[in-house]
Amino acid sequence: MDDKVMIPWARVATLLARAGRRQTWLAKQLNVSSNVVVNWKSRGVVPAGRATSVARAFGVTVEALMAAQLEAPKMSQAGVRLVQRLGELDRSGLLTKQTEGALMAFLDLVESVASGAQTKGRT
Structure with a gap:
């Protein structure tokens, strides 16, 4: 390379x-x-x-x-805000592994709901 x-x-x-x-x-x-x-x-x-x-x-x-x-797929506005907040918590030292895991699971849920709503809007 x-x-x-x-x-x-x-x-x-x-x-x-x-x-x-x-x-x-x-x-x-x-x-x-x-x-x-x-x-x-x-x-x-x-x-x-x-x-x-x-x-x-x-x-x-x-x-x-x-x-x-x-390149990252399009993310909902809620997902973007959550990822930004995760970064803030991580930089401040307040993010625990347990909290990070829970928030990432929540992000997955938010994104699946958002993509489901977009799919329903197309049909």
């Missing part, structure tokens, strides 16, 4: 959200400090040299990691 090609952070963030994982989990999986992952997020890209290890951590291929179809 060309070293000048970078992995957009949005794709990694999408995979983290889908897996219900935090940046600290990714750092542990890649055997790097949390500061390294924070820097990737701040820069908006992950070095291409990390593509194989990032893909392996999420159980996807490098091709899938680099593919445009990884």
Whole structure:
């Protein structure tokens, strides 16, 4: 892979959200400090040299990691607000694993109801 090609952070963030994982989990999986992952997020890209290890951590291929179809599906406004709130709680240190799990389950429920309502509106 060309070293000048970078992995957009949005794709990694999408995979983290889908897996219900935090940046600290990714750092542990890649055997790097949390500061390294924070820097990737701040820069908006992950070095291409990390593509194989990032893909392996999420159980996807490098091709899938680099593919445009990884972009997050449309999320309801309630889902967006919940994810933003989760980030705030995580940064403040107030988010426990139990609370995070419950909120992610709630997000799944919100999204399934929202997608069901959209489907009913099309028929």
